[in-house]
Amino acid sequence: xxxxxxxxxxxxxxxxxxxxxxxxxxxxxxxxxxxxxxxxxxxxxxxxxxxxxxxxxxxxxxxxxxxxxxxxxxxxxxxxxxxxxxxxxxxxxxxxxxxxxxxxxxxxxxxxxxxxxxxxxxxxxxxxxxxxxxxxxxxxxxxxxxxxxxxxxxxxxxxxxxxxxxxxxxxxxxxxxxxxxxxxxxxxxxxxxxxxxxxxxxxxxxxxxxxxxxxxxxxxxxxxxxxxxxxxxxxxxxxxxxxxxxxxxxxxxxxxxxxxxxxxxxxxxxxxxxxxxxxxxxxxxxxxxxxxxxxxxxxxxxxxxxxxxxxxxxxxxxxxxxxxxxxxxxxxxxxxxxxxxxxxxxxxxxxxxxxxxxxxxxxxxxxxxxxxxxxxxxxxxxxxxxxxxxxxxxxxxxxxxxxxxxxxxxxxxxxxxxxxxxxxxxxxxxxxxxxxxxxxxxxxxxxx
Amino acid sequence: xxxxxxxxxxxxxxxxxxxxxxxxxxxxxxxxxxxxxxxxxxxxxxxxxxxxxxxxxxxxxxxxxxxxxxxxxxxxxxxxxxxxxxxxxxxxxxxxxxxxxxxxxxxxxxxxxxxxxxxxxxxxxxxxxxxxxxxxxxxxxxxxxxxxxxxxxxxxxxxxxxxxxxxxxxxxxxxxxxxxxxxxxxxxxxxxxxxxxxxxxxxxxxxxxxxxxxxxxxxxxxxxxxxxxxxxxxxxxxxxxxxxxxxxxxxxxxxxxxxxxxxxxxxxxxxxxxxxxxxxxxxxxxxxxxxxxxxxxxxxxxxxxxxxxxxxxxxxxxxxxxxxxxxxxxxxxxxxxxxxxxxxxxxxxxxxxxxxxxxxxxxxxxxxxxxxxxxxxxxxxxxxxxxxxxxxxxxxxxxxxxxxxxxxxxxxxxxxxxxxxxxxxxxxxxxxxxxxxxxxxxxxxxxx
Numbered sequence: 001x002x003x004x005x006x007x008x009x010x011x012x013x014x015x016x017x018x019x020x021x022x023x024x025x026x027x028x029x030x031x032x033x034x035x036x037x038x039x040x041x042x043x044x045x046x047x048x049x050x051x052x053x054x055x056x057x058x059x060x061x062x063x064x065x066x067x068x069x070x071x072x073x074x075x076x077x078x079x080x081x082x083x084x085x086x087x088x089x090x091x092x093x094x095x096x097x098x099x100x101x102x103x104x105x106x107x108x109x110x111x112x113x114x115x116x117x118x119x120x121x122x123x124x125x126x127x128x129x130x131x132x133x134x135x136x137x138x139x140x141x142x143x144x145x146x147x148x149x150x151x152x153x154x155x156x157x158x159x160x161x162x163x164x165x166x167x168x169x170x171x172x173x174x175x176x177x178x179x180x181x182x183x184x185x186x187x188x189x190x191x192x193x194x195x196x197x198x199x200x201x202x203x204x205x206x207x208x209x210x211x212x213x214x215x216x217x218x219x220x221x222x223x224x225x226x227x228x229x230x231x232x233x234x235x236x237x238x239x240x241x242x243x244x245x246x247x248x249x250x251x252x253x254x255x256x257x258x259x260x261x262x263x264x265x266x267x268x269x270x271x272x273x274x275x276x277x278x279x280x281x282x283x284x285x286x287x288x289x290x291x292x293x294x295x296x297x298x299x300x301x302x303x304x305x306x307x308x309x310x311x312x313x314x315x316x317x318x319x320x321x322x323x324x325x326x327x328x329x330x331x332x333x334x335x336x337x338x339x340x341x342x343x344x345x346x347x348x349x350x351x352x353x354x355x356x357x358x359x360x361x362x363x364x365x366x367x368x369x370x371x372x373x374x375x376x377x378x379x380x381x382x383x384x385x386x387x388x389x390x391x392x393x394x395x396x397x398x399x400x401x402x403x404x405x406x407x408x409x410x411x412x413x414x415x416x417x418x419x420x421x422x423x424x425x426x427x428x429x430x431x432x433x434x435x436x437x438x439x440x441x442x443x444x445x446x447x448x
Numbered sequence: 449x450x451x452x453x454x455x456x457x458x459x460x461x462x463x464x465x466x467x468x469x470x471x472x473x474x475x476x477x478x479x480x481x482x483x484x485x486x487x488x489x490x491x492x493x494x495x496x497x498x499x500x501x502x503x504x505x506x507x508x509x510x511x512x513x514x515x516x517x518x519x520x521x522x523x524x525x526x527x528x529x530x531x532x533x534x535x536x537x538x539x540x541x542x543x544x545x546x547x548x549x550x551x552x553x554x555x556x557x558x559x560x561x562x563x564x565x566x567x568x569x570x571x572x573x574x575x576x577x578x579x580x581x582x583x584x585x586x587x588x589x590x591x592x593x594x595x596x597x598x599x600x601x602x603x604x605x606x607x608x609x610x611x612x613x614x615x616x617x618x619x620x621x622x623x624x625x626x627x628x629x630x631x632x633x634x635x636x637x638x639x640x641x642x643x644x645x646x647x648x649x650x651x652x653x654x655x656x657x658x659x660x661x662x663x664x665x666x667x668x669x670x671x672x673x674x675x676x677x678x679x680x681x682x683x684x685x686x687x688x689x690x691x692x693x694x695x696x697x698x699x700x701x702x703x704x705x706x707x708x709x710x711x712x713x714x715x716x717x718x719x720x721x722x723x724x725x726x727x728x729x730x731x732x733x734x735x736x737x738x739x740x741x742x743x744x745x746x747x748x749x750x751x752x753x754x755x756x757x758x759x760x761x762x763x764x765x766x767x768x769x770x771x772x773x774x775x776x777x778x779x780x781x782x783x784x785x786x787x788x789x790x791x792x793x794x795x796x797x798x799x800x801x802x803x804x805x806x807x808x809x810x811x812x813x814x815x816x817x818x819x820x821x822x823x824x825x826x827x828x829x830x831x832x833x834x835x836x837x838x839x840x841x842x843x844x845x846x847x848x849x850x851x852x853x854x855x856x857x858x859x860x861x862x863x864x865x866x867x868x869x870x871x872x873x874x875x876x877x878x879x880x881x882x883x884x885x886x887x888x889x890x891x892x893x894x895x896x
Binding site: 045050052053063064065067151152153154155156157184185186189190263264265266267268271312315316317318319320321322323324326327330334342343344345346347348349350351352371373374375376377378379381382383384385387388390391403406 | 493498500501511512513515599600601602603604605632633634637638711712713714715716719760763764765766767768769770771772774775778782790791792793794795796797798799800819821822823824825826827829830831832833835836839851854855
């Protein structure tokens, strides 16, 4: 083990403290701080770690970070196993199986955890994957690559562009489906981005994450990954979707359309929900059941048209009581070309913001309305507030998710410089982001 | 009918067009515009109406607004009934029943609709209420007042202050419970505000709204109002809560704790949901069933301590991929004293915002973290991003709703000038805004 591996990720004060205790990654250590005593295995930190915390895996399997103070004492109380990642031999690949490209961007799902030490490393070579989830060899021939290895909160529109380009390359090479391993925090935003960026998709693109790391008995990593690969290899549709647990149990995996899905729980395995619609499909024991007839069918002869650019001069503004209208003005002054408002109820915002909204629209900034309710449909014809906003030129975005609306606007603003064309695109259903009005009751929706 | 009533709410171009057609409120009119023909009863507009729209109630009972263009034609095709609001005689009040004060702030629930014309007016004198919902006379003695008559998207912290003061006055007069009629759009924010502003409540304060106006067969106004009055008069707890439909059917009304509730659908009658907890109680046929043992009991001898002030220099910022950190800087420069971040997942935000967050904290701006997932609990110890933010001084707000966190911070900043005291208050459970960690599984929550 070289020096880097012995202290992986530790810097500054934390590194000094570990060295003083003559400990290294994998050793069992005891940390005494104030009146509390913590014991566990010293585990590596990521590249973003600060210099103040020591992270140990305690007996329950849970990782905790302990902040160093002048009176924190660290002792080595046992020598642990050192992380070992010798890959097993590559399994025989069945040439009759479809080929799936797995592209990793980071996140828990993309990591391989040493069960003893909790060390987390990207594990996206094909044989690493087969060693972690050997069942994959019976579903598809895997081709794996690491594109990035970052927490998904650090994903930006330029990463979406690189992902779209990497996917286009794989599709041009003739794969039967794509799996994107992704941190769950912003996976919904990325799914929407790829839904717009990958026009005329011939095969499925399935994003997959995990809510619990693979070192925990409750991990959802392997079941989600198997369902994602199954869907990429065998599903009848060619769309961008997210594969995650449908319920807290391991029984079924829901396949959510990329423009209609959002992370709705911080920690549950079934955190992802389709909003205002059903999932496209359900996977149970690697068998796919379609839940809708409305989808773009798989067709390898269809010619992908990548449109991978995004313009970051679009903002999402969540309204709250007496929000300062100067926040809207700030976006105009700073060259923003589009604003998605997350209003209240059917699409409302305090009338003291009307002048700022008018100024934005007069300056050719596109202003569109979504609802912070999350569920349901905007209807700006019911009350005067809505009608006044429509009269100002605010675009009502029906039942589109605020997050999807933001991503769509970033994408549109990279496709055209013409505001009228941009508005038309915003109102056009491009990737299933609008659901049809289904019932007379919903068409007559009301409320305040 | 005087001139004002004949054209109520119409101004400018719209008023001229109505006069030209020799029509008035209540008449049946036909509007021809482009190739579309609309027929219905001309209904009044609110004080906020623009000068461009004519609003009619069509046969389905639905109101639509039609924007005037140069080629819009308006004809009067029938004379309708005129709005009439002669109140019926006040019913006998049973002196043995508890006394409930209904304070109206506006919204659909607070309105009385003329069934023929769709005219909507505040209807909050006690006898108006008894005429709309005669069953109220069997539940409580009603004392009703109109405090405001505004759409709830226009409610601000200064309105919260006035509500708290009006409630305090009624409680000092000895009522057994308070009902606040409120538009649903921001009713969750107001419920949180009153939860903090009304310390040491002796009796229940129940907010109530309706998602469908009283002129529609599916209206929830009467059932919600009856349940709210029942709860205010008879519930064993003294807390601020919201009474709204529990399911789409009329069978049960859920009573949600004011700090744990949010509007989660634009139009459904069961739009309000308790988040990360159960409702406090359920009302079925005016019978209250408690769903928790953890509540402040009703005690008329308890002395209310109103703390009705709020400081508007607190902001809610919803993070999105590559959000510009200059937005955070703008709030520092503009004198904000507190920022609630709506981060991703367990409480994360792009590392390119760390410097701006550090600047805010260095300038004594309180920065606290909630999750845009809505459900679940912040846990900033699991990943390096969270640990780094904690090290910067960001306060993790457990399972508190972002909207409640904002309101709480506005309230705290009006209680103390001392940042350390403010931080302590923010972390203290004052009005049930934090739920206890209930399961070992939740305590070990993980994900990314």
